[in-house]
Amino acid sequence: MVREMDIKYRIYIYDKNRKPAMYADSGDIIIFHAQDFVENRLTDEGILKSSIIKAGFICQPCNGDVYINNAEPGDTLKVTIEKIEITAEKGTIALFPPDFEVYGKYLDREETIKVPIKDGKAIFFGGRLELPVQPMIGAIAVCPADEIEDTVTPGTYGGNMDCKYITEGTSLYLPVAVPGALLNMGDAHAMQGDGEIFSALEVPSCITAKVELIKNRQEKWPILETEDKWYVIASAESMDEATKEAMETAYHFLVKRGGGYGKKEWIILLGMVGDIEVCNVVDPRVSIRLGIPKKIAEKIIF
Known part of the structure; x- marks a missing residue:
């Protein structure tokens, strides 16, 4: 069944006690309508991020929650991204002083930059440069079990991972921690470099995704499946800590599923x-991904 989530359903924190906006079954296709990171409020270059923050704006709305019937802690929710449609003619870059960090010594003022998007290309600097858009989902999550987190922060539940490979044709495996899983997503980018080291091209979006429930099997961290790789995505306060989490999870993921190799062999192959x-390196927790090619893991099935 195809189900459509109204854009009016927005969340800013993950909370297992909130009433779901929608109920769905394993195998359903869900259409999410997601605003951009500033609720589509920066409609022209004369509006600044600082002004909407002063007016009470809360960053990063996500469209949700979706309660997946029969999902229980210990299960995995497989989310396959079938389509990401950019629903605006321009993307947004907010030059916001608190985000300048390293580049603060080179930038002297806050700005809102609107970037036209036409025929699959983003048109920069008054037409001097055109780059192909590569739409991806910045934030996609199920609800954590014990803590209330904001949608800006990534964790074991997914969240604001800003992984540029969460795009059309990929599948994300999220560990279910609460009854119903409580799926949500948003923060689409028309394009973004690895690390999101300064900014992304932020856009509102219409996302079509298929949900499938995998019973009694999960990993600690989200697993991303692309055409040619398996990735573990882990988030932590530091790059070192996130890397250790991803290494540990990748080992268990590969060993549990065999794939023709033993424990030591998988460590060597990693x-x-x-x-x-x-x-990403800009969110409250950094996120890294550890990828392993499918050509040496042909027998691996989640």
Whole structure:
């Protein structure tokens, strides 16, 4: 069944006690309508992020929650991204002084920059440069079990991982921690470099996703499946800590599913072909991904 989530349902924190906006079954296709990171409020370059913050704006709305019938702690929710449609003619870059960090010494003022998007390309600097858009989902999550987190913060539940590979045709496996899972998503980017080291091209979006419940099987951290790789995505206060979490989870994921190799062999292979890559370094927790090529893990099935 195809179900559509109204854009009016927005969340800013993950809370297991909140009444769901929608109920769905395993196998359903859900259409999410997500605002951009500032609720679509920066409609022109004369409006600044600081002004909407002063007016009470809360950053990063996500469209949700969806209660998945029969989902229980210990299960996994597989979310396959079938389509990401950018629903605006322009993307937004907010040059906001608290976010300048390293580049603060080179930037002298706050600005809102609107970037036209046409025929699959983002048009920068008055037309001097055109780059192909690569729509991705910045924040996608189920609800954590014990803590109330905001949608800006990534964790074991997913969240604001800002992984540029969460895009059309990929599947994200999220560990269910509460009854119903409580799925939500938002914060789409038309394009973003690894690390999101300064900004992304923020856009509102319409996201079509298929949900499938995998009973009695899960990993500690989200697992992303692309056409050619398996990734573990882990988030922590430091890059070192996130990397250790991803290494540990990747080991258990590969060993539990066998794939024709033993424990020591998988460790050796992780050293030979495993790639540590950065998703984001700007959120309250950094996120990294550890990828392993499917060509050496052909027998791995989540």
